[in-house]
Amino acid sequence: MTENLRELFHLQEGLVFLNHGSFGACPKPVFKTYQDWQLTLENQPVAFLDQERGLLDNMKAARVAVAKELGANEQDIVGVENATAGLNAIARSQELKPGDEILTSNHEYNALENTWRFVADRTGAKIVVADIAIPLRSEDQFTSSILKKMTENTKVLFLSHITSPTSLVFPIENVVKEARNRGIITVIDGAHAPGLIHLKLNELNADFYSGNCHKWMMAPKGSAFLWAHKDVQHTLEPTVISHGWVPQNGNKKQLGAFGDSRFIDCFEVQGTRDPAAWFTVPAAIEFKQLHNWEKVKRRSSELAMATAVTISKLTKIPLFASHEFLAPQLVSIPLPDCDVDELKNRLLSEYDIEIPVFRWADICIVRLSIQGYNTQQEADALVNAISEILGLR
Amino acid sequence: MTENLRELFHLQEGLVFLNHGSFGACPKPVFKTYQDWQLTLENQPVAFLDQERGLLDNMKAARVAVAKELGANEQDIVGVENATAGLNAIARSQELKPGDEILTSNHEYNALENTWRFVADRTGAKIVVADIAIPLRSEDQFTSSILKKMTENTKVLFLSHITSPTSLVFPIENVVKEARNRGIITVIDGAHAPGLIHLKLNELNADFYSGNCHKWMMAPKGSAFLWAHKDVQHTLEPTVISHGWVPQNGNKKQLGAFGDSRFIDCFEVQGTRDPAAWFTVPAAIEFKQLHNWEKVKRRSSELAMATAVTISKLTKIPLFASHEFLAPQLVSIPLPDCDVDELKNRLLSEYDIEIPVFRWADICIVRLSIQGYNTQQEADALVNAISEILGLR
Numbered sequence: 001m002t003e004n005l006r007e008l009f010h011l012q013e014g015l016v017f018l019n020h021g022s023f024g025a026c027p028k029p030v031f032k033t034y035q036d037w038q039l040t041l042e043n044q045p046v047a048f049l050d051q052e053r054g055l056l057d058n059m060k061a062a063r064v065a066v067a068k069e070l071g072a073n074e075q076d077i078v079g080v081e082n083a084t085a086g087l088n089a090i091a092r093s094q095e096l097k098p099g100d101e102i103l104t105s106n107h108e109y110n111a112l113e114n115t116w117r118f119v120a121d122r123t124g125a126k127i128v129v130a131d132i133a134i135p136l137r138s139e140d141q142f143t144s145s146i147l148k149k150m151t152e153n154t155k156v157l158f159l160s161h162i163t164s165p166t167s168l169v170f171p172i173e174n175v176v177k178e179a180r181n182r183g184i185i186t187v188i189d190g191a192h193a194p195g196l197i198h199l200k201l202n203e204l205n206a207d208f209y210s211g212n213c214h215k216w217m218m219a220p221k222g223s224a225f226l227w228a229h230k231d232v233q234h235t236l237e238p239t240v241i242s243h244g245w246v247p248q249n250g251n252k253k254q255l256g257a258f259g260d261s262r263f264i265d266c267f268e269v270q271g272t273r274d275p276a277a278w279f280t281v282p283a284a285i286e287f288k289q290l291h292n293w294e295k296v297k298r299r300s301s302e303l304a305m306a307t308a309v310t311i312s313k314l315t316k317i318p319l320f321a322s323h324e325f326l327a328p329q330l331v332s333i334p335l336p337d338c339d340v341d342e343l344k345n346r347l348l349s350e351y352d353i354e355i356p357v358f359r360w361a362d363i364c365i366v367r368l369s370i371q372g373y374n375t376q377q378e379a380d381a382l383v384n385a386i387s388e389i390l391g392l393r
Numbered sequence: 394m395t396e397n398l399r400e401l402f403h404l405q406e407g408l409v410f411l412n413h414g415s416f417g418a419c420p421k422p423v424f425k426t427y428q429d430w431q432l433t434l435e436n437q438p439v440a441f442l443d444q445e446r447g448l449l450d451n452m453k454a455a456r457v458a459v460a461k462e463l464g465a466n467e468q469d470i471v472g473v474e475n476a477t478a479g480l481n482a483i484a485r486s487q488e489l490k491p492g493d494e495i496l497t498s499n500h501e502y503n504a505l506e507n508t509w510r511f512v513a514d515r516t517g518a519k520i521v522v523a524d525i526a527i528p529l530r531s532e533d534q535f536t537s538s539i540l541k542k543m544t545e546n547t548k549v550l551f552l553s554h555i556t557s558p559t560s561l562v563f564p565i566e567n568v569v570k571e572a573r574n575r576g577i578i579t580v581i582d583g584a585h586a587p588g589l590i591h592l593k594l595n596e597l598n599a600d601f602y603s604g605n606c607h608k609w610m611m612a613p614k615g616s617a618f619l620w621a622h623k624d625v626q627h628t629l630e631p632t633v634i635s636h637g638w639v640p641q642n643g644n645k646k647q648l649g650a651f652g653d654s655r656f657i658d659c660f661e662v663q664g665t666r667d668p669a670a671w672f673t674v675p676a677a678i679e680f681k682q683l684h685n686w687e688k689v690k691r692r693s694s695e696l697a698m699a700t701a702v703t704i705s706k707l708t709k710i711p712l713f714a715s716h717e718f719l720a721p722q723l724v725s726i727p728l729p730d731c732d733v734d735e736l737k738n739r740l741l742s743e744y745d746i747e748i749p750v751f752r753w754a755d756i757c758i759v760r761l762s763i764q765g766y767n768t769q770q771e772a773d774a775l776v777n778a779i780s781e782i783l784g785l786r
Contacts, residue, residue, distance in 0.1 A: 009435075010432060010435035010436050011435075012436045019439050022438070022442075022443075022665075023438040023665050024665075025438060026435055031431075031432075031435060034431075035428050038424075038427075038428065038613075039403060041614070042404075042418065042419055042424060043403050043404065043405045044404070044408065044410075044747070045412075045416040045417070046410075046412050046415060046747050047747075049415075049416050049614075081474075081664070081666050082664035082665050082666055083664065084633060084635050085633045085663075085664060088632070088633045088634055088635075110636055111635040111636045111638075114634050114635065114636070115634040115638075118630070118634045118638065118640070121640055212665070214665060220431075221434070221442075221665055221667045222665075222666050222667040237511070239481070239633055240477060240478045240481045240632055241481055241504070241507050241511045242477050242481075242504040242507065242508070243503055243504045245507045246507075247511070247514055270475075270478075271474070271475035271476065271477030271478060271504055272415075272416050272417075272475050272607060272614055272615075273474050273475055273614060273615050274613065274615040274667075274670060354437070354440075
């Protein structure tokens with residue numbers, strides 16, 4: 001690589017960090033912007049945190065930048081702490097009753113499975129799980145698996161855009177469209193999507209979408225967004241009711257307590273918190289442009305895929321999908337049955353490789369992330385280590 | 394003062410900062426600890442944020458320090474973003490039904506008034522407001538004002554420990570005791586209390602208490618705690634359902650998904666966020682010990698009180714309570730009727746004084762905070778500026 005990107009990150013020397021996918025890693029210049037925002041705040045907390053002074057302008061600047069990057073209108077986006085928090089606001093705002101069905105897949109993230117279980121317990125609604133069989137080979141296979149379970153009782157369709165355990169890019173466009181035709185609310189967990197795949201929120205035209213900025217958008221931890229279609233914004237309640245809140249009056253154009261839309265005021269005018277992570281998202285977007293990140297992503301994707309294919313050949317276990325449905329830069333690679341904790345611990349203690357190894361649907365999986373700071377050498381080290389520990393070839 | 398405390402803060406040079414009470418101000422060494430935690434996180438995000446590695450130990454260290462400082466057991470405390478967030482979890486977890494009453498006072502904080510209104514709207518419960526007349530002259534006056542409105546329908550008693558608009562220390566001990574005798578759940582908004590007054594949570598023996606660490610405990614923004622009596626912890630749901638959550642089974646000893654109590658796991662094992670502010674609370678507590686903060690507080694309280702008395706003499710308007718019920722270091726001073734926005738703006742633009750001026754119950758109020766970094770000269774500047782602008786003697 002022409003630029004030593006590793007030097008642009010704070011990551012521990014000597015560590016083979018192949019787990020960008022869990023928490024991300026924030027580039028040094030972006031992280032400096034983050035901590036500088038915090039110092040600016042401490043310099044004059046009132047000027048910074050008072051709604052009538054700087055706060056809302058800075059909030060809006062981040063909204064505008066995220067909206068531009070993700071093909072959305074800034075009025076449809078608010079900052080939240082992480083995708084789980086955004087999706088909680090959405091899930092807990094759905095008015096459901098006994099008999100109603102929440103349709104989802106068997107590839108969802110534990111925290112969100114918990115959230116929907118909580119909502120189902122409270123409302124009497126039922127969770128219906130569509131089995132998305134692996135390997136995933138076609139859009140039709142995906143669409144028909146979902147439609148088969150869609151009934152006239154389905155009120156909510158909840159799907160990951162990129163699945164956490166299996167790293168699949170679910171081809172959700174058709175089922176989102178079909179749900180809209182049937183009056184079913186679509187809620188998309190985009191935790192891993194922004195910055196990883198081509199994401200255009202207006203085009204997707206779901207009802208609700210929440211995604212993280214701290215993973216593949218290269219922003220600091222604590223930055224994420226909630227997107228809501230203008231037709232359903234008025235049905236949302238934030239998880240924390242605070243200054244910006246006013247009761248719903250059913251009017252889509254309802255204003256909040258601070259003169260912006262109710263949706264924006266409800267979520268943005270909260271109690272005292274450190275908003276620096278959200279304010280830093282524009283700097284993260286700039287960083288990517290400055291460092292030719294499209295090219296970095298392409299190289300990283302190729303390396304991730306080549307490594308996954310190599311391991312798959314060694315194990316003789318096929319990957320979870322044909323290439324078009326495998327996420328770029330993030331590949332969940334199935335392994336022969338093994339002690340996942342032991343493998344994970346040995347990779348770290350004997351090879352200095354940080355990578356998640358876990359079991360999903362009784363399949364052992366290593367989830368490889370390749371980011372700009374990773375090298376061919378590191379990928380080779382992983383292949384070698386897994387081969388040695390599992391006695392492949 | 395023997396030590397120039399102002400130099401220990403990041404506050405803007407030349408600014409007369411008399412508003413510690415809104416957002417606090419974090420001392421430089423504490424703030425450095427905060428940002429160092431963030432850098433440690435970026436150095437190895439997985440080691441830091443994985444529940445099975447460092448995360449829960451560091452969470453617990455903060456819990457232990459806060460518990461020790463505030464006379465509580467560490468098992469009864471969790472970290473939250475701010476008091477409003479903690480109180481939202483409490484309020485939204487109360488199982489109320491039409492006819493139930495939530496008893497509160499007329500001195501409460503807007504964000505929490507909104508929160509209880511939201512809860513009342515959802516459940517059909519009714520909000521009953523006890524009028525605490527000013528001036529507050531005796532504990533009996535307070536107690537009887539509350540008891541007068543306590544009925545057999547009262548299910549929740551919600552009170553500030555220190556009121557936000559009027560800066561009164563409500564003598565809540567007796568009504569908390571009486572509520573417990575009657576089986577009424579007590580929820581105390583301690584946003585301003587920790588670090589400002591002598592607060593011993595076990596002794597107070599309420600059901601729920603939430604307070605900020607970023608104000609008078611000198612910790613960074615984003616650090617606050619929720620305390621719950623062990624008998625009612627099992628009734629709480631976090632505002633964001635995440636990894637640590639398991640459904641309630643009604644058992645007080647129920648474990649969470651990570652092996653600690655359900656209460657602790659539910660709140661502590663969340664999606665990706667920057668936990669550095671909470672981790673820094675122990676450093677804030679140490680800072681206060683190192684800098685002889687009891688003495689600093691005494692001096693600050695005397696200066697705040699003397700300044701309030703001086704202004705009261707000039708305006709000939711009595712303060713809101715006899716001294717025992719006025720918060721130390723934080724005094725809401727009533728003013729003659731005036732344009733509060735204009736006064737606030739002129740204090741800032743013409744005198745470089747940052748201080749809140751607002752209207753409550755149709756009374757104009759300036760709320761003075763004195764912290765260790767403030768001086769007699771600054772207090773005098775405030776008296777002089779208010780006199781000039783309002784044409785007082």
